[in-house]
Amino acid sequence: DWLFTTPLLLLDIGLLAGASNRDILTLVGLDAFMIVTGLGATLMKIPVARFAFWTISTIAMPVLLYYLVAVFGDAVSGSDPDTVSTFNALRNIILVTWLIYPVAWLVGTEGLNLINLYGETLLFMVLDITAKIGFG
Numbered sequence: 001d002w003l004f005t006t007p008l009l010l011l012d013i014g015l016l017a018g019a020s021n022r023d024i025l026t027l028v029g030l031d032a033f034m035i036v037t038g039l040g041a042t043l044m045k046i047p048v049a050r051f052a053f054w055t056i057s058t059i060a061m062p063v064l065l066y067y068l069v070a071v072f073g074d075a076v077s078g079s080d081p082d083t084v085s086t087f088n089a090l091r092n093i094i095l096v097t098w099l100i101y102p103v104a105w106l107v108g109t110e111g112l113n114l115i116n117l118y119g120e121t122l123l124f125m126v127l128d129i130t131a132k133i134g135f136g
Contacts, residue, residue: 002035003032003035003036005132006031006035007028007031007032009094009131009132009135010024010027010028010031010068011024011028012090012135013068013072013087013090013091013094014027014072014075016076016083016086016087016090017072017073017075017076017079017087018075018076018078018079019071019072019075019076020075023067023071023072023075026067026071027064027067027068027071027072030060030063030064030067031064033060034057034060034061034064035057037053037056037057037060038053038054038057038102038105040053040057041053041054041057041105041110042105042110050110051111054102054105054106054111057102058102061098061099061102065094065095065098065099068091068094068095069091069095072087072091073087073091090135093130093131093134093135094131094135097127097130097131097134098131100127101124101127104120104123104124104127107120108120108123108124
């Protein structure tokens with residue numbers, strides 16, 4: 001579902017910011033790359049390949065988040081104060097929650113197995129509710 005829901009979140013915040021279609025598509029493309037490589041990390045059977053894909057996905061995330069902050073932040077800067085305030089709140093929800101996802105994967109059963117499946121499932125459930133419903 002992340003390949004469907006997260007691009008919609010980015011589309012929403014991009015439209016709110018008044019970002020160009022090119023900038024929105026660039027961010028959505030980065031997001032899709034991050035998700036697909038993260039999925040690859042989960043599906044790999046060989047540990048080295050699993051962590052290689054996780055690393056690639058995790059490296060894509062700060063690029064995506066920087067783009068969200070810098071490019072979309074620049075696009076919204078000339079907007080009215082209410083729009084800027086709403087943008088900042090939504091951007092911060094994305095920044096905080098999305099930074100936790102790779103850590104959750106790493107400590108979960110597909111990564112280092114530091115927490116059990118129930119703890120991992122609960123963590124991802126809380127993240128998804130916060131990131132998606134909180135954003136909405």
